[in-house]
Amino acid sequence: AQTVTQSQPEMSVQEAETVTLSCTYDTSESDYYLFWYKQPPSRQMILVIRQEAYKQQNATENRFSVNFQKAAKSFSLKISDSQLGDAAMYFCAYRSIKGGATNKLIFGTGTLLAVQP
Amino acid sequence: DVKVTQSSRYLVKRTGEKVFLECVQDMDHENMFWYRQDPGLGLRLIYFSYDVKMKEKGDIPEGYSVSREKKERFSLILESASTNQTSMYLCASSTTIGGSQHFGDGTRLSIL
Numbered sequence: 489a490q491t492v493t494q495s496q497p498e499m500s501v502q503e504a505e506t507v508t509l510s511c512t513y514d515t516s517e518s519d520y521y522l523f524w525y526k527q528p529p530s531r532q533m534i535l536v537i538r539q540e541a542y543k544q545q546n547a548t549e550n551r552f553s554v555n556f557q558k559a560a561k562s563f564s565l566k567i568s569d570s571q572l573g574d575a576a577m578y579f580c581a582y583r584s585i586k587g588g589a590t591n592k593l594i595f596g597t598g599t600l601l602a603v604q605p
Numbered sequence: 606d607v608k609v610t611q612s613s614r615y616l617v618k619r620t621g622e623k624v625f626l627e628c629v630q631d632m633d634h635e636n637m638f639w640y641r642q643d644p645g646l647g648l649r650l651i652y653f654s655y656d657v658k659m660k661e662k663g664d665i666p667e668g669y670s671v672s673r674e675k676k677e678r679f680s681l682i683l684e685s686a687s688t689n690q691t692s693m694y695l696c697a698s699s700t701t702i703g704g705s706q707h708f709g710d711g712t713r714l715s716i717l
Contacts, residue, residue: 497645523705533695533708579647592638592663593697593706597647 490515494596501570509565511580519585522563528576575603611709624683628696637679642693686716
């Protein structure tokens with residue numbers, strides 16, 4: 489069974505600085521999707537970034553980028569130029585590429601990011 | 606934009622009651638999901654559905670059931686609520702191929 493591990497329960501960053509959130513996963517599949525989700529205090533979970541495992545290029549969305557190391561099964565999220573609005577709980581998630589009944593996401597336990605002004 | 610709407614933001618019920626949590630999505634997504642979120646445990650999948658009237662157990666289905674009579678609506682049912690079911694409940698939907706999941710605002714359920 490697949491598992492996702494986030495080893496940092498809490499992180500803190502100064503406004504305008506860069507922070508990296510760690511995520512490792514375990515799977516025997518060769519193709520899959522990886523996601524980072526953000527859950528601000530208002531609670532709605534929002535997709536931050538997505539990576540397909542067959543793509544070697546790291547995904548980037550504005551100030552958010554990932555470092556995807558497939559062999560090491562590592563998927564870290566880098567937030568550049570941190571803003572107060574980035575304060576949230578961040579979840580790493582895995583999803584099989586197969587369809588149908590395997591469409592579920594497997595989540596890590598989350599990292600609570602605080603942004604200091 | 607995809608809209609996933611959960612019927613209540615906060616709900617307080619008593620032990621032994623039958624509780625219904627409703628979720629509606631407006632993007633014709635095939636898949637719908639119910640999670641519960643607890644501190645330190647992340648999100649755990651309760652049930653999911655990949656088609657109308659089709660359902661699959663997730664990781665923690667005990668004490669819960671679901672209903673999906675129409676594509677846009679997925680209901681979570683607590684047959685006889687217990688205090689250990691006090692939690693945040695999140696509904697999500699997605700397409701089948703490569704779809705990321707879209708979440709509702711969540712329902713904070715307290716069982717007294």
